[in-house]
Amino acid sequence: MDSAPSEIDPKRLFDDELAETFVRACRARDAQDLYIARLAAEFATRNKYDDDGFVSPIDWIRFNCHMTSGAAANSVAVGEALHRMPESVQAVAGGAIGYAHVTTMARTANALGDRFDERALIDQARENSPGKFFFICTHYRHAADAKRYAEEQAEQVQNRRLKLSTTTDGSLLVSGIFDPEGGAVLRTALEPLARKSGAHDDRGRDQRVADAAVELAMHALDLGLIPQQAGQRTHLMVTASLETLRDLPGASAANMELSVPISSKTVERLACDASITRIVLGSDSMVIDVGRAKRVISGPARKALNVRDGQCVWTGCERPATWSSGHHLVHWTHGGTNEQENLVLLCHRHHWMVHEGKWQIVRGEEGRMVTIPPTITFGLPAHGPD
Template sequence: MVTTAPLWQASDSELVDAYSAVVQRRRQLYAEELRLLAEMESRGVATKLGYSNTSALLMHTARLSRAEARHRLAQAQDLHAMTTPTGSVIEPVLPQTAEALARGEVGSEHVDVIRKTLANLPHLDAEQRATAEQVMLTRAAEDDPKALTRFGTRVRDIVDPDGPPPREEQPARPARMLRRHIRRDGTMEFKGHLDLESAQLFENLLKPFEKPHTEGGDTRGYAERAGDAFADVLRMAANCPELPTQNGVRTEVAVTISFEELQRALDDVVLSGDRRMSASEARRIACDAHVLPAVLGGDSKPLDVAVPAYTTPAHIRRGLYLRDKGCSFPSCERPASVCDAHHVVPWAQGGPTKLDNLASLCPSHHRLIHNSAWTVEMVDGRPWFTPPAYVDPSQRPRRNELHAPLPRTAA
């Protein structure tokens, strides 16, 4: 949309539409710039004109910094076919991204994220790379570059869940480390780090002991309580098997699918603390884990509350935790532990406090839903969000893919 009328006469939505149109044209012009750069580099125009390379030429003609000139040239080389001095043609690394940029659907920052994501997946074959590029472009149509970067960490699990085959000789790299030093007075100081499974077990063992004492007042700080809790755990371990029953168990895996499916491919794993693990890690830990079956109702949904209530009960919040795994607003990465339970149909209008009428929203997006034109509805038991027309003229519903189970592809 191009408006020639004074801007003060334009409505708010017309201003946003006009700005979006300018951004699209700028991206299309940038795509044309990269296409020209690719041709200049293929022909060796810079050396013919007496320059050492194309970057040096751009520093004079476009007054770009050397770093920016090299950046644009690197993008051009990945998005377009190049011809070597011997006449051989190098096919583009990201042809679909070049087409999306030419349509104005993505920007330079999106291109950088896609380039970096695929560069970190060198083991993919041609078909898997094409699938990964398409998956990233689909998300880029809705996500800003930062959100796309977060999603990029999951692309490998989508297109190649088994990962690259292990090398015959894996370098020795311990996952756990502990350094300790006995002082002259017999006391000890130590530091180290633990792998995911051991860290989870350590946290679960400490929690029952590090709570403040309720009787007589507890003046200990958090560090002192944690130190006392660690000493208590050591004493309990010395008197094994008298371990505490609350949290003092092996890693807990909340399974919302059959245990047989868990053994084959596990994508829906929840650890307290909003931690995630790969499918291969989950399969390994599940072989020796305390498996907690989540009680499901009809259509494989966690239990609903029988009596309507405004305050969301603990078991309903647990159901939201298992279903949404965090803020359900598109592209939000906030964990479930900081989220509110939003009533899709307002409670004041008769909306029940049931899982089918609740969505996990972080405080920021909870405010946005209440104060903007964004809308949310439940589709097949999950929240879907419809953006205003000034965000997406077609107003296509979208959901948060960062917390969703990974889809399987033919690749």
């Protein structure tokens, strides 16, 4: 597309000129947006949309002005509120505030009706960024009409939902929305767990948040915080044959409640220090309850391990002992003992990396733990959960 004559190629501008031209263009856009809002509000009072065969003015704007319906509705709402905020309109013309400030101001005016007073906010708009001004207006709305504010928040709670569905390959698909307060509770718990942890953490943010959610759930199960019935603890229920647990060739996968069958590697991890897993071994007609929903490494052995390691032993990882499991360097299904030299503490992720992620952890010189990355297989490097 050809540029308008006034448009200069940004690459030809010196730094100061570029900055000045940039700001000028944004001011012009703000003024233009304000005018568009006035046009939109006026248009909404006429019947032209109906003559043209559209169901609503928003629909007409959406189609003819190439806007999303949200943007079209916003534009009409701002235009309708402008007569109640003359100082804001002036401030946009003078470049003191932007259209983003006006949008927030208009939303506040619409929410408060007669209680809105532009004079209480205009100085704050001049002095603060649009983001900060949004918070100021939110406080102002609460101060002016706490009852209405509470009702709006209650409405947001009504809209909450979290949908869990299973995909054809057995993965869990999650989608939903939380009200601001519920969302804040969730983020307060998940964010610290979702930080990068330990050496070789190449997980993306979304992966870390996913891991954090699973780790949080694991921890709650581990502490017996999830009630079931009559004080009974909830635990992961896994049924495996001894062959599967020992990873023998030809062994079938293990069954896990609410999941597709899981690999012997995963059973091995869950059985490593089974505080939360009840693993039932079915061999012929004999059923042996191995997990018994108790730690395999129990009592004094676990306490000594917690004291010795203090936290996950992975280089740079700081998950405390209470958030870690005991890992058998030689698994107990292969004759490994519960002696201290055969045990180390690993957090949920690093335990996964050792069992399923093909990493190795070995005791090096002076008892320091050394981690060895997986060797490259099938031309692709193996790495953390993904």
